Amino acid sequence: MSLALVTGATSGIGLAFARELARRGDDLVLVARDVDRLGTLADELRAAGRTIHVVPADLATRDGVAAATDAIRERRIDLLVNNAGSSIGKFFGDTDVAAEDAQLDLMVKAPMDLMAAALEVMRPRGSGRILNVASIAAFTPRGTYSAHKAWIVNLSQWMNIQYAREGVVTTVLCPGFVRTEFHQRMGVDPSDVPGWMWTSAETQVRGALADLEKGKPISIPTVRYKVLGTVARYAPASLVAAVAKKGRKIAG
Template sequence: MGTALITGGSAGLGLEFARQLAAAGHGLVLVARDEEWLNQVAAELRGAHGVAVEVLRADLSVPDDVARVAQRLAVVGGRPEDGDLPPVGLLVNNAGFATSANFAEGRVSTERRGIDVMVKAVVELSHAAVGQMLERDRGAILNVGSVAALTAGGTYAAAKAYVRTFTESLAVELKGTGVTATLLSPGFTHTEFHERAGIPKSAIPDWAWLDASDVVRVSLEDVRRGVVLSTPSVRYKVAAAALRMAPRWAVRAVGKYR
């Protein structure tokens, strides 16, 4: 089994990715800001599944930290300079966050940090990973986007729109190689994401929610099949199609999507 590197790997969808990949026998490199919690998750996964788990504390809004993660991703393996580190065969760019504040009312530092984490880090880490993957002629990049990318939902939606176009462009470039790029576009998913953002779950109808385990399972199946756009659940496939076909004035009238 190969090794997967997951950003935001200690909570939410990232933690679910870690659990499902570990259960399938994959070694892991978990990246997040809280090293103590990362170590607890790593111990859990090692004990439950007997897999190798590396912990890499990093804040992806900090350039030096991004560079350290990129350095780990660039490891090809089998070379003296790589030591005993296995190459990463699957990169899951999952780290991200949203806020409930309107753009004019929020802090520009928060908006900038979101772009650093959800756009700039995704590009830099994907570049580091795809280089060694192409050298080995195998690998996959899974970027976590959102159906929000098709809405007019603030800086978060704009960041996810960038990731969507970037991932599709990367998939075109990689066609015919042994490396793939997949975009995961979930809808509302039961994790702590909305609570951390200060967005009340009560404002969202029950039927709109997805289970994190289902979202991760479907996306990993799509990665294995080389699917470029992975949108779990029929209802969000329909919603995404409607948003793509609707005139932009109608999309703007709907307002924010969190």
């Protein structure tokens, strides 16, 4: 049995991680903003026999990040799942810079601070696992969102090389389109995305945990996205950017 901290556990991929890890016997620290949803999930997982701690936190704020890093240090977690995230439904240049600052705090600063706290706990112990949720967008030029995801892919790859020999394994999950609340929250209409490009949160979670188990630095769970990810890395950037615009129509 181990203790996992999952950020963004109230919806989508994070919710699927929380349920799957609980099913496998892990106890959990659940982090997100929505207190009611956190409480409902905690009750569900406690009823299944797990010990659940809840940390309501806005990870785009200093206090929210401090609450999560305190939980990592105090509870000496075994697995960190850096999953919480969102995107803005406009391209950089049309966005408000304050909103971009908040995105940078949520997508880059928060996972960095949580990883630093996790390494403090895991390296002296000689064991631990970190699973970061990026996106296949990390391999495409697509504004600040893809830049944030490229940052975490790069850092995760290095952490795997640097710390796996000390017993701390880092894997970064790069999902394609996943049916969650993500696009609705962003205010975009993803109806131009063909059906075959959608995957489920459960598929992503099972694939990521299997790859983490094997110590792989990058996890791309389905064959179609393994192919798309490879093409994205080698095709001309302007072509990749044109395809990557899919799913970004403003809803309304």
